[in-house]
Amino acid sequence: MIKAASSVPDQENIEVLVFSVQNILFAIDGENIDRLITLEEAEKKEIQVDWFHQKITFATPEVSYRNPRVITLAGTENRTGLVIDQPHDFMTVPIRSIRPLPPLFEKKQGLQAFWGAYMKDNTIILLIDFHKLAG
């Protein structure tokens, strides 16, 4: 029997860590995250950290963090981490429901770390490529 070619991705869902900074929701693919630790733990382990707002420019000059946590990039020696704010939980996102960002965003410098968006309860969650952000 000949199997018909399918456009369905091998993987149907991804697990993402949702967090918010300045009341904007972001998500990072869980496979890219090695650890989720406190700032104190990061300091003890001598992990160099970058704050999220240092990597992504916000419109407001002051960015406040209410519940900062450090995530470390999987596949590295865990010597660098990224400080995010208010990690919610891991969430399952069906790949089919991920939308690309509009063309004007795709073509902009400084926005390459965003690779798509997902809508949950009419709220837009911006998907971030942790490797690009850390790079």
Add this chain to the structure above:
Amino acid sequence: MEVDKGKSKRILRDIKKIRQEEAIIDVDVETEKFVIYSLAGDLFAFKGHYVKEILIPTEISYVPGSPDFLLGVINVRGDIESVAALEKILGLPTTKTSDKNRILLTEDREIRSGILVESIEDVIDVPVDAINPPLATMTGPMADFLQGEMEYRGKNVMVLDVPKLFKRFIEI
């Protein structure tokens, strides 16, 4: 009595002649559709074929790192569309927020974006010859995007060139 063999032919010819004389010469005036909107108290227009939809603004989600003129993204029936603030490109004051605000979902080739405007004034068909070329003396940021001018209810309307605006959107 002699039979008039050509009678019917003659009658038909006469009828055709009468109809031709009575015929109203219908002159087709070439028109084009325009969407007229207001921004900072002035009237502007886009050619209608660039405007795919007129949307009532919903929550615009800001995307950090985006340039000033990009206000963010909106959800349009499950798709994500960008929203641009035209006044930032044209050097006009910020759009006043009101329930009359609308988003023009505008498209040219592979680029599509919402453009926030103060209000929609009208969608009309305008004779092509009623569009005047822009004033050669015009200067400032707007001059780069002005395609023409026309009159609407005694007011001047500036017709903006969507492809040129999109080109600028990409360059910034």
